[in-house]
Amino acid sequence: MTKEHYYLLLADDDEDDCLFFKEALDEITISTTLAVVHDGVQLMNYLKTNSTNLPDVLFLDLNMPLKNGLECLAEIKEDESLKNLPIIIFSTSLDSEIVDNLYLKGASFYIRKPGEFSKLKNVIEKALTIAPVNSFKQPERANFILQP
Structure with missing residues (x-):
C-alpha cells in the first residue's frame, strides 16, 4: 500500500547526485521528506x-568513503533494530556479480x-510506487533491478 508521505534517507557522497535526487523528488507526484548523509x-x-524513527526507505550508494555501501x-x-529497513541500492555501476551479491x-x-x-524522476517514482505494494519485500531476482 502506497503511503501519502515518505521519509527518505539518501546516503551518497556525490554532491551533484544528491542535488539531482532532491530536485527529482520535488518534481514527482509522491510527497517526501529527504535527509542526506555523505x-x-x-x-x-x-x-x-x-x-x-527510521526512514521509510534508504537509498544507498555503493561507492562511498570511510565505509562503502x-x-x-x-x-x-x-x-536487530535495523534489519527490516528497506534499502534500495542506488549506484552508477551495474556489475552483475555485485548486483547478485x-x-x-x-x-x-x-x-x-x-x-x-x-x-531519474521516473525511476524514483517507480520505486516509491512499486516497492510498497509488497511492503518493500525483496522481489524475485528477475525484478530486483528497477529500470526508469
Whole structure:
C-alpha cells in the first residue's frame, strides 16, 4: 500500500547526485521528506541515533568513503533494530556479480543511476510506487533491478 508521505534517507557522497535526487523528488507526484548523509560512517551513526524513527526507505550508494555501501548493507542487516529497513541500492555501476551479491545480502531493489534527469524522476517514482505494494519485500531476482 502506497503511503501519502515518505521519509527518505539518501546516503551518497556525490554532491551533484544528491542535488539531482532532491530536485527529482520535488518534481514527482509522491510527497517526501529527504535527509542526506555523505559517507558510510555518517549513515550508520544516523541510523543508530534514530533507530526509533527510521526512514521509510534508504537509498544507498555503493561507492562511498570511510565505509562503502556493501559494508553498510551488511551491518544494517546484522543489526536487530535495523534489519527490516528497506534499502534500495542506488549506484552508477551495474556489475552483475555485485548486483547478485547485493540481492543475496538482502537489499530491496537495485537502481542504476540514470544519466538523464527525466529518467531519474521516473525511476524514483517507480520505486516509491512499486516497492510498497509488497511492503518493500525483496522481489524475485528477475525484478530486483528497477529500470526508469
